Amino acid sequence: MINGPRGTKDILPDTVAQWTHVEKVIRELCARYGYREIRTPIFEHTELFLRGIGETTDVVEKEMYTFTDRGERSLTLRPENTASVVRSYLQNKLYAADALVKLFYIGSMFRYDRPQAGRYREFHQFGVEALGEENPAVDAEIIVLAVEFLRALGLQELKLHLNSVGCPKCRPVYRERLQEFFRPHLEELCTDCRSRFERNPLRLLDCKNEHCHALAEGAPRITDCLCDECRVHFTEVQSYLTAAGIPFELDANLVRGLDYYTKTAFEVKYTPLGAQSAVAGGGRYDGLVEEVGGPPTPGIGFAVGLERVLLALEKQELLPEELEAVDVFVVALGEAAQIPAFKLLHELRAAKLSAAMDFAGRSMKAQMKQANKKNARFVAILGEDEVKEASALLKDMKTSEQKKLALKDFVPALCVEVKN
Ligand code: HAM
Numbered sequence: 014m015i016n017g018p019r020g021t022k023d024i025l026p027d028t029v030a031q032w033t034h035v036e037k038v039i040r041e042l043c044a045r046y047g048y049r050e051i052r053t054p055i056f057e058h059t060e061l062f063l064r065g066i067g068e069t070t071d072v073v074e075k076e077m078y079t080f081t082d083r084g085e086r087s088l089t090l091r092p093e094n095t096a097s098v099v100r101s102y103l104q105n106k107l108y109a110a111d112a113l114v115k116l117f118y119i120g121s122m123f124r125y126d127r128p129q130a131g132r133y134r135e136f137h138q139f140g141v142e143a144l145g146e147e148n149p150a151v152d153a154e155i156i157v158l159a160v161e162f163l164r165a166l167g168l169q170e171l172k173l174h175l176n177s178v179g180c181p182k183c184r185p186v187y188r189e190r191l192q193e194f195f196r197p198h199l200e201e202l203c204t205d206c207r208s209r210f211e212r213n214p215l216r217l218l219d220c221k222n223e224h225c226h227a228l229a230e231g232a233p234r235i236t237d238c239l240c241d242e243c244r245v246h247f248t249e250v251q252s253y254l255t256a257a258g259i260p261f262e263l264d265a266n267l268v269r270g271l272d273y274y275t276k277t278a279f280e281v282k283y284t285p286l287g288a289q290s291a292v293a294g295g296g297r298y299d300g301l302v303e304e305v306g307g308p309p310t311p312g313i314g315f316a317v318g319l320e321r322v323l324l325a326l327e328k329q330e331l332l333p334e335e336l337e338a339v340d341v342f343v344v345a346l347g348e349a350a351q352i353p354a355f356k357l358l359h360e361l362r363a364a365k366l367s368a369a370m371d372f373a374g375r376s377m378k379a380q381m382k383q384a385n386k387k388n389a390r391f392v393a394i395l396g397e398d399e400v401k402e403a404s405a406l407l408k409d410m411k412t413s414e415q416k417k418l419a420l421k422d423f424v425p426a427l428c429v430e431v432k433n
Pocket of ligand 1: 093094124126137316321
């Protein structure tokens, strides 16, 4: 037997209802906030992610599913969707229609990481991106949307962590201060952090290694090194969030795993999830459009990990349970009943009722068992006598009442019953 690859999951019929429930909330909310759906390809030119996400990030260095196609092109299964949306925005000139373009997406992403509860190699994100506006009110709108989405699902105990990661003007200054701080401790750092020290020192701040983490506690704060523009922007984002009644926690050690962020960075955590508690993450990326080859264009967005959201909903018993149910189950008894029963099944479905039938010619008892399993509201029974009289028995499974109806009246009569 061949199993699915490690880190992937089948979404089975019994759980699809949970996904459609979450997707419905997403669509309703995005319509209310004015975000329109975009669907981009699952794979892109590898170059897009190298430039967009940054070559020294863990995602690019260790986690991408990259392959060469038959035309000798290097392609990568998208590890995230912001770079793809920006590519599409430029390629399709979406900026021409609107100064501010607001988009959302739902889809699978792929990262080669060590699988564990809440971390998979194929996972699904709901994300939004707002392109073309630098006003901090847009940062706040995006953050409010992330929080309201999780609240709309019924989640409480949410923690919003907020930081500013500066811009290309002020970040080099901070980088240097950070290196000065960590330099005397270089020998004590884990191997990953030693290599991050030169290449991406901001990442030293969120190392999971206990000793590195303890050292990082005393590190200089980026918010003390922001340039005037970034500082004012950050203060305004906070004022807007306060106005919207969204509580937040300033977290100077919040650095995101992707290199494109500027100014606002945030994460929403749902602490009962433990190690993989980040359910949403995002921020501003004012340099990304240019990085991908477009004109300077501000942007901001976030993505929510849907598996993590479902885990959280399961923990809180907030998931809808949808049992399989049909309006009618058709029971056919004996050879002669098979074709009339099939005809009835077809007519019921044509009348927009959900109908099922057993095709294995089982006993009455076995077919009634099946009808129960499928939670049938009514059962139609066709035996030899009924076939001879062109009739069928209609059994109401709630009341156990039974009546005989002429086959020609059966479907209209049932439509009335189902509506009642
Ligand atoms: P990210 O923080 O890498 O950001 O991912 C966003 C969310 O996706 C995480 O908070 C987490 O819930 C979920 N996630 C990430 N990796 C996995 C995994 N291996 N298994 C399960 N869930 C996972 C981004 O992807 C950015 N594109 C977000 C963004 C949009 N920033 C601006 N616009």
